[in-house]
Amino acid sequence: MITRRAVLPFALAACAVVAMLSPLHSAYKGHADNRDIAAVLSVYPALKGTPADSCAICHVSGVVRDQASSGGMRRVNHCDYCHAVFVRGKGDIRQTLNRFALDYLAVGRSTEAVRALASKDSDADGFTNEVELQKGTNPGDAASSPSVPLAPSKTYTVAALRGLAPVLDLPVLVNTTKSRSGDSYNDYRGNSLWALLQAVGVSETATSVDILSADGYEYTFTFDELKRSWPQGPPVMGLGKQELGACGWVSYGSPRLEAGKPLPNAPVMFVFEENGKPLQKARFDEATGPLVGQGPVRVIAPQFRISPPDLSQTADASCSEKVAPAYRFHEEYEHNGGSSSYGIVAVRVTPLPRGTRDVDWQSAAVRSLENEEIVFFGALRASEVRLTPPSVERRFHGAPR
Ligand SMILES: [Ca+2]
Numbered sequence: 040m041i042t043r044r045a046v047l048p049f050a051l052a053a054c055a056v057v058a059m060l061s062p063l064h065s066a067y068k069g070h071a072d073n074r075d076i077a078a079v080l081s082v083y084p085a086l087k088g089t090p091a092d093s094c095a096i097c098h099v100s101g102v103v104r105d106q107a108s109s110g111g112m113r114r115v116n117h118c119d120y121c122h123a124v125f126v127r128g129k130g131d132i133r134q135t136l137n138r139f140a141l142d143y144l145a146v147g148r149s150t151e152a153v154r155a156l157a158s159k160d161s162d163a164d165g166f167t168n169e170v171e172l173q174k175g176t177n178p179g180d181a182a183s184s185p186s187v188p189l190a191p192s193k194t195y196t197v198a199a200l201r202g203l204a205p206v207l208d209l210p211v212l213v214n215t216t217k218s219r220s221g222d223s224y225n226d227y228r229g230n231s232l233w234a235l236l237q238a239v240g241v242s243e244t245a246t247s248v249d250i251l252s253a254d255g256y257e258y259t260f261t262f263d264e265l266k267r268s269w270p271q272g273p274p275v276m277g278l279g280k281q282e283l284g285a286c287g288w289v290s291y292g293s294p295r296l297e298a299g300k301p302l303p304n305a306p307v308m309f310v311f312e313e314n315g316k317p318l319q320k321a322r323f324d325e326a327t328g329p330l331v332g333q334g335p336v337r338v339i340a341p342q343f344r345i346s347p348p349d350l351s352q353t354a355d356a357s358c359s360e361k362v363a364p365a366y367r368f369h370e371e372y373e374h375n376g377g378s379s380s381y382g383i384v385a386v387r388v389t390p391l392p393r394g395t396r397d398v399d400w401q402s403a404a405v406r407s408l409e410n411e412e413i414v415f416f417g418a419l420r421a422s423e424v425r426l427t428p429p430s431v432e433r434r435f436h437g438a439p440r
């Protein structure tokens with residue numbers, strides 16, 4: 040599984056320059072090569088931090104095979120779609136391209152290509168590519184255009200959100216692939232995401248959610264995954280710095296760990312406190328680009344398949360020799376660091392109601408972090424608005440504007 044913390048060094052260097060100019064939300068920066076985003080932004084610099092500044096204007100989301108979900112298929116966001124089809128599936132990258140991207144490829148995949156396509160209507164929805172980029176709709180998807188109404192949305196302050204469902208307090212193992220912060224057993228206070236979605240009011244047609252972070256990271260959970268409380272294994276003690284010195288990679292922040300005793304079952308949670316301390320509010324680090332801090336709300340998703348902590352994928356061979364084989368890096372272990380995303384600003388409940396499109400959560404991302412707000416949009420039940428407690432701050436845009 041892919042984890043996020045590890046940003047490639049050259050991506051870092053490139054981000055530093057951009058971030059100093061403009062510490063805004065922008066296309067996710069975990070990849071070595073962002074030349075296509077750069078081409079779009081060099082023609083439209085004012086669109087930095089808007090929906091045009093995303094891999095999604097060219098790479099599609101879709102449905103992929105997944106034995107674990109009911110029906111054997113799952114709907115995934117554009118990030119996971121490419122990782123499933125192109126990275127893990129070793130398929131053709133062109134399967135991930137929409138009609139705008141195919142035109143862009145055909146005319147040379149360059150800044151010139153973006154210019155040349157300005158007055159073309161690649162997806163034949165009646166709006167030119169340039170108008171769509173400027174209005175924040177997708178130039179490669181006919182279902183997204185300025186004439187399509189926004190999906191229903193409700194905005195909550197984090198404080199109000201917490202009050203919508205019982206607060207849980209659970210120790211969870213977070214196993215990362217190659218994060219510098221290692222693996223951890225911490226106590227988390229938060230709400231079951233499924234309980235929150237019930238309180239927000241999701242429609243019967245909804246099957247999954249995309250969790251959207253301020254830095255453009257997207258992660259999809261199916262409702263089947265959210266409904267469950269997942270069994271966890273007993274903690275594996277003795278893998279910290281105390282015992283293994285520089286090779287130690289596991290932190291034991293929870294005071295409730297007992298060797299041999301399984302951790303309690305846990306659902307996927309929206310979390311606001313770790314080991315008794317509120318999460319530090321995420322912000323964009325002007326020097327490096329990526330988000331610093333995880334709050335005010337992050338996801339903690341327990342492992343869906345129990346596996347013990349394992350060394351980082353990039354750990355030194357000398358460290359591997361010091362630990363039992365079961366705790367050396369195992370590709371096949373579940374690394375739930377990638378599903379436990381943070382700096383959350385929006386939740387897309389999918390599939391969107393027919394004839395509606397994404398709200399612009401990107402342009403609002405920095406403000407959402409500052410104001411501690413989260414917008415839920417997509418397959419929401421309009422009738423639920425009246426049922427929401429009066430303390431809850433909300434807006435509802437269901438109708439065409
Ligand atoms: Ca169009």
Ligand SMILES: [Ca+2]
Binds near residue numbers: 162178180
């Ligand atoms: Ca369109």
